[in-house]
Amino acid sequence: MLIALAAVAFLIYSMVSIIGIRSQIRERRDELDDLKEQIKVQEIKNEDIQKLYDSTGSDFSALAEQIARDDLDYIKEGERVFVNVSGD
Numbered sequence: 001m002l003i004a005l006a007a008v009a010f011l012i013y014s015m016v017s018i019i020g021i022r023s024q025i026r027e028r029r030d031e032l033d034d035l036k037e038q039i040k041v042q043e044i045k046n047e048d049i050q051k052l053y054d055s056t057g058s059d060f061s062a063l064a065e066q067i068a069r070d071d072l073d074y075i076k077e078g079e080r081v082f083v084n085v086s087g088d
Contacts, residue, residue, distance in 0.1 A: 049067070052066055052067070
């Protein structure tokens with residue numbers, strides 16, 4: 001009787017452990033998917049920068065200016081920027 005009770009307790013413990021491990025695996029897979037998505041986004045950004053670099057050649061000031069305008073929303077001194085607030 002004692003052996004059967006120990007076997008049942010071990011079986012229950014094993015099942016609870018397996019459920020916990022499966023939950024951790026699912027969480028890690030979700031994290032992995034998020035990281036893969038971030039990698040894809042960064043690769044696209046890198047490709048855009050590479051294309052921009054290739055199009056400007058060795059003129060690094062033009063490359064820096066283009067990145068500042070596109071990514072950082074900078075403008076030149078004296079420039080005016082018009083924003084369409086209507087969404088059209």
